[in-house]
Amino acid sequence: MLKRRLETCFSPALYEPDEHRDSIVVIIDILRATSAICTAFANGVESVIPVAGVDEAREYKKKGFLVAAERDGFVLDFADFGNSPFNFTREKVEGKTVVYSTTNGTGIINMASSASKIVIGSFLNISALSGWLAKQENDVVLFCAGWKNRFNLEDTICAGSYAERLMATSLYSSICDSTHAAIDLWSLAKLDLPGYIEKAAQRTRLRDKGLDDCLAFCLTTDFTDKIPVIKSGILVNNIL
Amino acid sequence: MLKRRLETCFSPALYEPDEHRDSIVVIIDILRATSAICTAFANGVESVIPVAGVDEAREYKKKGFLVAAERDGFVLDFADFGNSPFNFTREKVEGKTVVYSTTNGTGIINMASSASKIVIGSFLNISALSGWLAKQENDVVLFCAGWKNRFNLEDTICAGSYAERLMATSLYSSICDSTHAAIDLWSLAKLDLPGYIEKAAQRTRLRDKGLDDCLAFCLTTDFTDKIPVIKSGILVNNIL
Numbered sequence: 065m066l067k068r069r070l071e072t073c074f075s076p077a078l079y080e081p082d083e084h085r086d087s088i089v090v091i092i093d094i095l096r097a098t099s100a101i102c103t104a105f106a107n108g109v110e111s112v113i114p115v116a117g118v119d120e121a122r123e124y125k126k127k128g129f130l131v132a133a134e135r136d137g138f139v140l141d142f143a144d145f146g147n148s149p150f151n152f153t154r155e156k157v158e159g160k161t162v163v164y165s166t167t168n169g170t171g172i173i174n175m176a177s178s179a180s181k182i183v184i185g186s187f188l189n190i191s192a193l194s195g196w197l198a199k200q201e202n203d204v205v206l207f208c209a210g211w212k213n214r215f216n217l218e219d220t221i222c223a224g225s226y227a228e229r230l231m232a233t234s235l236y237s238s239i240c241d242s243t244h245a246a247i248d249l250w251s252l253a254k255l256d257l258p259g260y261i262e263k264a265a266q267r268t269r270l271r272d273k274g275l276d277d278c279l280a281f282c283l284t285t286d287f288t289d290k291i292p293v294i295k296s297g298i299l300v301n302n303i304l
Numbered sequence: 305m306l307k308r309r310l311e312t313c314f315s316p317a318l319y320e321p322d323e324h325r326d327s328i329v330v331i332i333d334i335l336r337a338t339s340a341i342c343t344a345f346a347n348g349v350e351s352v353i354p355v356a357g358v359d360e361a362r363e364y365k366k367k368g369f370l371v372a373a374e375r376d377g378f379v380l381d382f383a384d385f386g387n388s389p390f391n392f393t394r395e396k397v398e399g400k401t402v403v404y405s406t407t408n409g410t411g412i413i414n415m416a417s418s419a420s421k422i423v424i425g426s427f428l429n430i431s432a433l434s435g436w437l438a439k440q441e442n443d444v445v446l447f448c449a450g451w452k453n454r455f456n457l458e459d460t461i462c463a464g465s466y467a468e469r470l471m472a473t474s475l476y477s478s479i480c481d482s483t484h485a486a487i488d489l490w491s492l493a494k495l496d497l498p499g500y501i502e503k504a505a506q507r508t509r510l511r512d513k514g515l516d517d518c519l520a521f522c523l524t525t526d527f528t529d530k531i532p533v534i535k536s537g538i539l540v541n542n543i544l
Contacts, residue, residue: 074455077317215314217481241457244503245489252488263484 065302067237069203070230072246073222075210076171081178088202089176090185090193090226093209095266096275097169099282100132100256102188103149105301106288108158112299115163116170124163130156137273140165148278149188168209173278173294176207178296184292184299187222187282192289194229196302206246217249217264221257224250257283307442307477310470312463312486315450316411321418328442330425330433330466331415332459333449335506336387336515337409339522340372343389345541346528350396352539355403356410364403370396373405377513380405388518389428394463408449413534416447424532424539425463427522432529434469436542444470446486457489458505461497464490497523 069087073079092098101112113129115121118140121133125142132151133143142159145151147166176182180202185193197204206226208219224246230236231247253260258280261267270276281287291302309327313319332338332521341352351368353369361373364381372391373383385391387406416422420442425433432435437444446466448459464486470476471487493500498520501507510516521527531542 074314075318078315078454211481214318215482215485217485220481220485239505239508241451241460241503241505242455245455245457245460247487248492249485249488252492263481265479265481268479 068201068235070227070236070238070243071165071240072206072227074208074220074242075213076175077213079175079207081175084179085206086180086202087205088183088197088200089179089205089207090179090183091169091172091207091209092185092222093169094186094222095218095270096149096278096282097166098184098186098224099188100147100149101154101164101184101292101299102186102288102290104150104157104162105292107152107154109152109162110159111161112292113163114170114173114299115165116167118165121163121165129163131163132159137275143197148275149281150278154164172207172209182294183302185226187285188287189290191286192224193291193294194226196291197230198233198235204236216266218266220262221250221253221260232252252269308441308475310467310476310478310483312446312467312482314448314460314482315453317453319415319447321415322425324419324445326420326442327445328421328423328437328440329419329445329447330408330423331412331447331449332425332462333409334426334462334522335458335510336389336518336522337406337449338424338426339428340387340389340392341404341532341539342426342528342530343423344392344397345404345530345532347394349390349392349402350399353400353401353403354410354530354539355405355412356407358405361403361405369403370400371403377515378532389521390518391434406506411447412447422534423542425466427525428527429530430465431526433531434466436531437470438473438475444476456506458501458506460486460512461490461493461500
């Protein structure tokens with residue numbers, strides 16, 4: 065049987081859209097965008113509209129949408145709440161459409177728009193999503209958001225955790241050095257995940273801004289079985 | 305004391321020239337360009353001219369230069385020999401200027417041209433070069449050549465080995481996730497270096513082309529104490 069290809073991309077600057085037209089792209093930005101989005105779906109959000117710019121978020125607010133938007137750790141004055149997963153409570157989001165302002169995430173979704181499917185991955189939905197991926201027939205790209213086009217550790221180890229699970233199914237092969245590196249880094253990180261994350265630059269950035277209260281939560285596996293998927297630029301729950 | 309910054313760049317697509325104007329950039333492309341260049345200097349070459357294109361290499365040949373040039377594993381008809389380190393014997397290169405055709409390597413040298421200094425790193429000169437770096441006052445960037453803009457394992461673990469040595473001096477600090485990842489991958493790789501390299505895509509490419517005879521040599525530490533450095537676009541031995 066021809067195995068599916070599994071690849072890992074460490075940064076938007078390394079993404080090759082033409083290579084992945086038939087692939088499912090898993091977007092991984094665990095501190096905090098993809099963790100927040102998974103939490104929103106766990107708590108019954110109807111859909112999430114990812115937007116890049118502050119102006120776009122403000123326009124949505126004027127139209128009456130719930131808007132989650134921060135810049136540099138401060139909730140924007142017009143927004144309903146900030147970007148932490150803890151804001152996406154059932155009371156606030158159930159049955160609603162939420163606009164989520166994320167420069168990085170929105171850019172990545174646009175970059176991957178030529179792929180067969182785009183789904184949102186984090187530790188919070190890892191069993192559900194990796195199980196679903198294994199049932200599809202597509203190649204898979206684990207697309208780490210990184211930070212300002214740079215490699216980052218937290219998304220890489222999450223990708224490594226996905227890759228370890230997918231490779232264990234024997235359905236995939238990988239000649240992708242990034243995938244091997246991600247699996248190896250995960251093999252070290254999983255021995256003490258909170259300790260390992262201490263090395264990550266984003267861990268320091270969040271602490272400096274007092275935004276690190278959600279860190280342990282973002283490293284939690286299987287908080288939800290929801291699989292957010294992009295349909296026409298909007299995130300909805302994947303119907304299995 | 306203010307520590308120097310140590311950063312690692314996994315691919316030309318991730319290099320940020322404006323960040324590194326005062327830095328020493330260490331170019332790492334161990335299979336096979338930087339290993340071949342270190343070998344040439346170990347064997348007494350006077351200088352190495354890195355060129356990107358076949359046409360440029362051919363022009364140098366017409367002018368009477370010794371030229372090392374391959375494409376897809378075949379020595380080009382006008383060239384004196386191919387790109388393997390084993391071709392740069394003392395008999396052939398001592399006291400001479402050699403033109404080395406390397407698309408990737410030349411592109412990287414051009415990208416890094418705004419840096420304070422550009423030096424050539426491999427396992428073959430790791431003690432000499434890391435010792436020399438520690439005596440300078442500059443920040444250091446370990447610039448992995450990668451493969452067609454992609455991350456690769458072999459350059460990353462070599463960068464990790466350099467980073468481990470430099471961080472051990474306590475002269476450097478790093479908030480660079482790539483550096484931490486490189487050190488961690490090196491910590492796994494060094495337990496069985498030839499075994500680890502089996503995972504690398506380039507290892508398979510070289511084997512498929514019958515060009516892997518130099519692999520064990522390229523993983524050898526301290527074959528030479530020479531430090532090739534770029535001066536006006538040409539590689540010469542660094543005068544300490």
